[in-house]
Amino acid sequence: MKQRIRIVIFNKKSVSIALSFLIPVLIMAVNYYRLGIYPTSDRTILASDAFGQLVNFYSGFNNFLHGEQSFFYTWNGSLGLNFVSLMSYYTNSLFSFLVFFFDNINMPDAMYVILLTKIGTMGITFWIFAQQTFRLPQWGKVSLSVCYALMSFTVAYSIMLMWMDALIYLPLVLLGIQRLMDKQKPVLLFVVYFLLFVSNYYMAFMVGLFSLLYFLVRLLTEWNRYKQSILPYFVTSLLAGGASMIIILPSVIDLRTNGEKIDTITTLFTKDLGPWDFIVKSMSGVYDTSKFGSGPFISIGLLPLLFFIFYFVSRKIPLKNKLLYGGLVIFMIISVYIQPLNLFWQGLHSPNMFLFRFSFLYSTLVLILAGFGLEKFEKKDLNILLNIVLSLVGIFILVAIVSNKKRYGYITQESLILTVFLVSVYILLFALKEKGIKYVWLVPSLIVICICTELFFNTQQIMIGINKEWGYTNRKQYTNGYKQIKPLVEKAQSRNDSFFRLENIDAVSRTDSFNYNYSGVTMFSSIRNRHSSQYLDRLGYRSPDTNLIIQYPNNTILMDDLLGIKYNIAKNDPKKYGFKKIAAQGEYGLYENEHTLPLGMLTDKGIFQSKNNRNQTALIRYLSGQEEPIFQFTGLNEVSRKNMSLREEGDFTYFSEEANTNGEKSITWEVSIPEKTQGYITLDTRYSNGLDDGSVEVTVSDYKKTSALSSTGSYYNIGYYEKAEKVQVTAKFTGSSVIKLIRPSVLVLKTETLDQGIAAIKDKEVAFNVKGNKVNAEVATEKEQVIFTTIPYDEGWQAKVDGKPVAIKAVQDALITIKIPKGKHSVQLTYYPKGIKLGSVLFISCVSIFAVFVYWHKRKEGQNNS
Numbered sequence: 079m080k081q082r083i084r085i086v087i088f089n090k091k092s093v094s095i096a097l098s099f100l101i102p103v104l105i106m107a108v109n110y111y112r113l114g115i116y117p118t119s120d121r122t123i124l125a126s127d128a129f130g131q132l133v134n135f136y137s138g139f140n141n142f143l144h145g146e147q148s149f150f151y152t153w154n155g156s157l158g159l160n161f162v163s164l165m166s167y168y169t170n171s172l173f174s175f176l177v178f179f180f181d182n183i184n185m186p187d188a189m190y191v192i193l194l195t196k197i198g199t200m201g202i203t204f205w206i207f208a209q210q211t212f213r214l215p216q217w218g219k220v221s222l223s224v225c226y227a228l229m230s231f232t233v234a235y236s237i238m239l240m241w242m243d244a245l246i247y248l249p250l251v252l253l254g255i256q257r258l259m260d261k262q263k264p265v266l267l268f269v270v271y272f273l274l275f276v277s278n279y280y281m282a283f284m285v286g287l288f289s290l291l292y293f294l295v296r297l298l299t300e301w302n303r304y305k306q307s308i309l310p311y312f313v314t315s316l317l318a319g320g321a322s323m324i325i326i327l328p329s330v331i332d333l334r335t336n337g338e339k340i341d342t343i344t345t346l347f348t349k350d351l352g353p354w355d356f357i358v359k360s361m362s363g364v365y366d367t368s369k370f371g372s373g374p375f376i377s378i379g380l381l382p383l384l385f386f387i388f389y390f391v392s393r394k395i396p397l398k399n400k401l402l403y404g405g406l407v408i409f410m411i412i413s414v415y416i417q418p419l420n421l422f423w424q425g426l427h428s429p430n431m432f433l434f435r436f437s438f439l440y441s442t443l444v445l446i447l448a449g450f451g452l453e454k455f456e457k458k459d460l461n462i463l464l465n466i467v468l469s470l471v472g473i474f475i476l477v478a479i480v481s482n483k484k485r486y487g488y489i490t491q492e493s494l495i496l497t498v499f500l501v502s503v504y505i506l507l508f509a510l511k512e513k514g515i516k517y518v519w520l521v522p523s524l525i526v527i528c529i530c531t532e533l534f535f536n537t538q539q540i541m542i543g544i545n546k547e548w549g550y551t552n553r554k555q556y557t558n559g560y561k562q563i564k565p566l567v568e569k570a571q572s573r574n575d576s577f578f579r580l581e582n583i584d585a586v587s588r589t590d591s592f593n594y595n596y597s598g599v600t601m602f603s604s605i606r607n608r609h610s611s612q613y614l615d616r617l618g619y620r621s622p623d624t625n626l627i628i629q630y631p632n633n634t635i636l637m638d639d640l641l642g643i644k645y646n647i648a649k650n651d652p653k654k655y656g657f658k659k660i661a662a663q664g665e666y667g668l669y670e671n672e673h674t675l676p677l678g679m680l681t682d683k684g685i686f687q688s689k690n691n692r693n694q695t696a697l698i699r700y701l702s703g704q705e706e707p708i709f710q711f712t713g714l715n716e717v718s719r720k721n722m723s724l725r726e727e728g729d730f731t732y733f734s735e736e737a738n739t740n741g742e743k744s745i746t747w748e749v750s751i752p753e754k755t756q757g758y759i760t761l762d763t764r765y766s767n768g769l770d771d772g773s774v775e776v777t778v779s780d781y782k783k784t785s786a787l788s789s790t791g792s793y794y795n796i797g798y799y800e801k802a803e804k805v806q807v808t809a810k811f812t813g814s815s816v817i818k819l820i821r822p823s824v825l826v827l828k829t830e831t832l833d834q835g836i837a838a839i840k841d842k843e844v845a846f847n848v849k850g851n852k853v854n855a856e857v858a859t860e861k862e863q864v865i866f867t868t869i870p871y872d873e874g875w876q877a878k879v880d881g882k883p884v885a886i887k888a889v890q891d892a893l894i895t896i897k898i899p900k901g902k903h904s905v906q907l908t909y910y911p912k913g914i915k916l917g918s919v920l921f922i923s924c925v926s927i928f929a930v931f932v933y934w935h936k937r938k939e940g941q942n943n944s
Contacts, residue, residue: 094216098201102227103194109537122186125548128237130587137182138592139169146595148850151909154591155601156628157870162911163332164605166325170277171243183560196242201227207249212449217522221529222449228533230377231438233540234368244281247274251289259307264314275322279329288439295402320924328911336608340426348417352485354477362536363493365543374414374437380501382448387466389451410440457512467505471498500532559586562664567594569661570645577848578644581630599630610870613892617694620791632791636694639836641868644674653781653797655756655829673836678844678867685866691889702835712824719745735815744810753802755826762792762820772813778805853907861900869894873912879903
């Protein structure tokens with residue numbers, strides 16, 4: 079009989095776990111299907127950063143799993159950077175290993191599977207928390223778990239897959255705290271804290287801070303009982319944090335060197351918020367935006383909201399508990415409205431869209447208190463619940479009527495009606511349940527069905543909002559480019575045994591290089607080498623502001639040669655001197671540069687003087703020892719213009735739209751190009767003060783290229799000319815009514831002079847062999863010299879000459895150089911992220927200390943019990 083009872087209980091739990099996983103997955107999957115998204119479908123889940131960044135970083139992680147990428151260092155982005163730090167923000171997840179079973183061309187499907195698996199796992203982890211925390215029937219635990227997995231934050235920010243792990247671990251962290259406090263069992267907390275910290279340090283900070291507040295609140299509810307847990311909690315937390323330093327320490331050091339600066343607090347209150355945000359965003363099916371100006375995404379479902387309120391009005395909950403947990407709720411709300419607190423939760427840095435990234439913590443707290451309220455609910459509390467429903471309905475309707483329609487215009491009639499209807503249905507179902515009608519056993523099922531219906535509607539409305547705002551990318555935008563670009567990259571790789579760089583002029587995204595596994599310049603990432611990006615910006619590439627982006631387009635062939643850009647992939651002939659087409663695939667061609675330099679070249683200590691490295695001209699002239707100018711300027715003669723007026727002010731020219739229709743405006747110049755030169759028209763917006771929001775289409779003869787003014791370089795290619803020629807150049811501006819440029823001019827590069835300079839540098843080349851995080855070369859010099867490299871400087875690099883460590887010195891804090899004595903030498907550069915060795919020691923030490931601590935703690939507990 080006992081065995082039979084155990085089997086029944088086991089089956090109920092198994093069904094509950096399965097439902098907690100499957101219901102959120104099915105709701106997400108069906109809503110995606112309604113938008114035409116499913117594995118192999120024409121549309122994908124890729125939207126916003128998921129298309130521009132994540133799909134390619136997952137592909138890069140897949141390359142690593144298949145042995146094509148070093149764990150420590152990647153050459154793919156911005157010449158090269160710390161791969162451990164990149165992974166620690168974007169791909170460090172147990173679920174990321176699923177990509178191993180997908181080819182990169184199918185990465186959108188891998189991300190679909192990963193996202194749904196993560197959301198289902200959120201349901202499981204909250205069910206585990208609920209099972210150990212609440213005295214509720216299984217339908218109640220399943221309901222809360224489904225609400226947790228499909229909270230508005232999850233759906234609205236589902237684009238950011240790397241944030242979802244924090245929501246998986248959060249319930250287990252809180253359960254770990256409870257087990258430590260109630261049962262003196264710290265192992266769960268240690269393991270989950272460790273997994274949380276190494277999965278995504280950014281979200282882990284928020285969860286870590288919240289869990290500390292949760293511990294303190296719970297501690298104060300029963301001080302005498304829980305005070306003995308203070309030491310175990312802090313020991314466990316610190317040791318888990320210490321163990322995670324194997325990943326976090328290299329990432330933190332990298333962030334301090336290259337990451338975002340701490341924002342200056344200029345205002346007390348957070349901008350662009352309304353007084354009704356927490357009420358409106360608690361309704362079902364409301365979506366404003368995930369861009370700037372949004373309110374926090376906090377909806378957790380209407381039933382949990384009712385019992386969250388019930389928690390504070392019920393007399394069954396101790397007043398002390400209400401005050402303590404209520405204080406934490408108020409603190410979370412205040413944190414949204416008070417800018418210093420808002421910034422603190424998010425690492426003292428203002429988010430670039432996707433605001434209030436800590437709001438899921440508020441939603442979780444609401445859900446937990448709802449669970450405590452629900453377990454205290456009895457038949458005699460129906461009147462209290464009815465009053466809550468009536469009050470809540472009144473508040474929702476009142477806010478919908480009196481709120482600012484400009485701010486809260488996203489409250490739809492459909493959302494308001496369904497919200498009012500559902501809270502009414504919930505109170506009716508609870509009334510039927512408590513009155514013991516004939517088929518009362520059906521009522522819990524009807525409650526779960528209503529919850530699922532509400533969450534389905536809420537998920538649907540948010541997904542529709544995402545689709546309107548960002549647009550879920552068509553698969554062809556990803557795969558068509560892949561099918562054409564990948565074979566050309568492989569063609570380039572097959573022609574080379576030595577290291578080279580490649581750039582796609584018509585790239586699909588700004589992180590393509592991670593997908594196709596080639597070394598390039600362009601990158602868009604929160605993890606970057608800011609010093610090298612800032613220097614590359616001075617060398618003609620564009621990497622503005624915080625250097626989140628660095629763009630290859632619109633620089634000179636001089637920089638192609640210097641950085642070893644041996645190949646261009648482009649849809650049309652790039653019209654570059656020295657580049658010859660060697661292959662084609664679909665719309666794309668592969669163009670090989672005949673004049674590239676290797677990673678290293680010999681020079682002397684004069685390279686460190688600013689006058690010799692301040693720009694690309696000074697750098698190439700010093701490295702080559704050439705005095706003859708490489709560039710010369712020539713004038714522009716206006717031929718015609720359309721819908722445009724010009725105003726010159728100092729060194730600047732303002733191009734203004736005449737008709738004020740925000741439409742097309744263009745100007746045509748005639749230019750005299752000397753023989754054997756590469757021509758560029760300079761359209762420089764670096765001092766535009768915001769008057770650069772738009773794009774320009776530059777047309778010369780049969781060559782046409784469109785670029786964003788604010789994010790690409792200033793040297794717009796107008797072709798190579800073997801013979802002197804007069805050409806007409808048209809610049810067509812769109813997207814902004816006024817454009818401010820440094821007065822445009824024509825820059826011509828004398829190719830014969832360039833050839834002489836490149837040949838002179840090649841005589842002093844140092845051909846490095848690159849393999850993962852190791853770079854080797856053999857060099858012979860007749861005197862002491864300096865090897866100048868185009869490897870980005872990072873403190874993780876270590877250099878040896880003939881096996882003996884030597885110092886590395888950086889040019890402009892950006893590029894590596896090594897001093898070499900006279901004679902023949904073996905040079906080796908090895909990269910290990912700074913802090914990873916200490917982090918490894920801390921990992922081993924902290925795990926060992928924790929094991930000893932657990933043993934000591936159990937032994938002490940056993941002695942006390944005896």
